[in-house]
Amino acid sequence: MSVFGEARNPIIRWEWIIDEWDQIREALVQHLELTLLSVALGSVVAAILSAAALRFRMLATPVTGFTGFLYTIPSVALFGLLVPYFGLSRLTAVLPLAAYTLLILVTNTLAGFAAVPDAVRDAANGMGLTPTRRVLEVELPLALPYIIAGLRIAVVSTVGLVTVASIIGQGGLGSLILDGLQRTFWTPMTIGAVLSIVMALVLDGAIFALGRLVTPWSNRARST
Amino acid sequence: MRKQFEGSDTDAVSSLSLDIAAGSIVALIGPSGCGKTTTLRMINRLIEPTSGRLEINGRDVIQEPVTELRRGIGYVIQQGGLFPHRTVAQNIATVPRTLGWEKGRVIDRVAELAELVGLESEMLDRYPDELSGGQQQRIGVARALAADPPVLLMDEPFGAVDPIVRSRLQDELLSLQQQLHKTIVFVTHDLEEALKLGDRIALLNIGGVLEQYATPDELLRSPANDFVEEFVGDDRGMKRLALRMVSQLAYDRGPVVDIGIPITEAAKAADAHGTDWLGVLRGDAFAGWVRVDDLRNGDALADVPRVRPAAQVTPASTLLSAMELIMTSRTSVAVIDDDGRFGGVVNLDSIRKNLSSEDDS
Amino acid sequence: MIGGVLAQAAVPRDVGVFEFLFGAEYWTGAGGILTSLWDTVVLCGAVMIVATLVAVPLATVLAHHGRGELSVTWMVTLSRAVPTFAIAGLLVPLSLRRGWGFEPWPIFIALLLLAIPPIYLNTYTGVRGVDRGVVDAARAMGLEERNVLFQIEVALATSVMLVGIRVAAVQVVATEPIRAFLGGDGLGRYVRDGLGQNNDNLLLAGAILVAGLAALTGAVFGLLRRALPPGVRRIR
Structure with a gap:
């Protein structure tokens, strides 16, 4: 038995990729859409929760506790729980995926703001900035490296979880894996798995690059 | 006892050789980067000397x-380096238990040590971070003494506590040492501490170069070179005064008379000393000063107005505090023994004579 | 879309969620909940034991010698981003080719990769985080090197280590149900069968079982922490 597989059912049959390119492209697009939608929704909710926790200190513990609780709910269970209410819909996939991003996004956002030096905050106040302008012009930029680091982890883990969302029929690269599994045909399984890992790495790199663009000061600090 | 390191780690400590007398306290001091901690840690080989010898007895x-x-x-x-997951008693018992002492003996020893360093017994079952910095430091000392080692190494032992506690812990260490007679080597960056605790001081320069190894008094009296002179500062005379006690002075009884003698005798005594003040004794006790001018106005010495309180020191006072009193009093300083008996007087002259004498005994 | 090689649990459509969860007849028997639960517990237990046996000694030794600081950065990312489904999917063909079947190897290895990072991370930072003065003092008192490691460094890191093991265990238990979609069974089968048979009650009951086991796992580790010796427990 060769590592590269038997003639009839190899790990990868290259012709299949060409023949079924449309199916692969569709899965890729669906996967990307689900990922971006979920992270976008997660980011909006995380921003609101973080803002609330930063504005009202007493909310910090409940907010982090709640997002931590969401994170421990098994993905299979959460998809399963929502199906009876929202059916096999995109919403059923996006809600849990967005919920899972909250923990890392909120944690890192709060850590980012906590890391703003008191002296900088004092200086901003001392120069007469209004609280809103101080947060937007001074604190937020300084917290950005943390927020971006959280975003990277959120995106990478969401790409991985979107494959699980295929169990509720929302397509994506996970559907290639399930498809191959049902037909005991390895090529789509391998393609689905490899492409999902590649997508995670590409998106991670993209956000990293974006992060360096929007926080030029932190690159310079790091390189010296 | 003899310790010797030669040509160890070229940069950290180079060719350092120290002889440390058993039962004495030696302070290692110097600017940062001088290798004083490295030297200390070579003694228990937390840092292995690159080469050289280390001899004990x-x-x-x-x-x-x-x-x-x-x-x-x-x-x-x-801060003691105490094990935070073990109670105070367990911390102190570490070495005895490692040595396989039987349980009863360990318990007795822990109780004994707690009393020795002044820890209340109910603290033994607490955890280190429930205690103050000073108490933690005492536990650290008790733990180090647990198996009665002849040698004690201390790395900035009192660096983490506030000045008042530090001073008290220093005094406690000195009184412990009077009972225990350990050979103690300690590292400090505080010259006052080195002068106060050390029988001898090893002053190191960058790279572990031994600039001078001498008694505190010798270090202050005759610095070996410019580095030492600069390190000890330009008030080294005053620092020497802080090292010496009034009891070390060659003082005399001064112009004092018993309160019962006739006025005329008293005036003669003042003339003999060339002073215009006279001390009055009642029995053994010092009763106060009188002005020679006032003697003419009275019939008996007891009727002459006396100035009290007079500046007083005890034999255990430092020369520095004696001098401070001399500077602010208009007379010489009365020396009064602890039990209220008059011992003699000390003046600037006797202090100056003491400082210029060669040895500090 | 689901079916084929996957076995189906035969539960009538008209059984209510709580009727199912509280009905003794659904728990016992060859295809009962207890059997599925046992499957899950055995797999997760095996994963956790192997992950702990790999990660704890490795991280402890590296941290003790102050090596491999960079591994920490890697593990931080990995601990949140291991794509278990994709990894298991990649491994299934390899496993079948070797004649090892659909499971447990693919899901076992994928879960192992999920479990190792948090355990490694917490062990490493726990051991590395022990006050160097305390370690020095232990050494200076003539403790043997292995006693310094076990009685001081490991003992002081235990609490942090246990947190890492708890995080890993909860994640493993929460992720294990995907096994039901990769040709296996375990507690995830009810979700799978509920979806496959369009049976919402079974789906909900399955989701509740899966979520309940994950919550229980977290709670068990909470109790385990209380079982630590008092001196070790108070270190965070």
């Missing part, structure tokens, strides 16, 4: 198993 211990060596050397560090 004439026995070369470099070849000995390192754990055996360390069990015979107590080690105290800043």
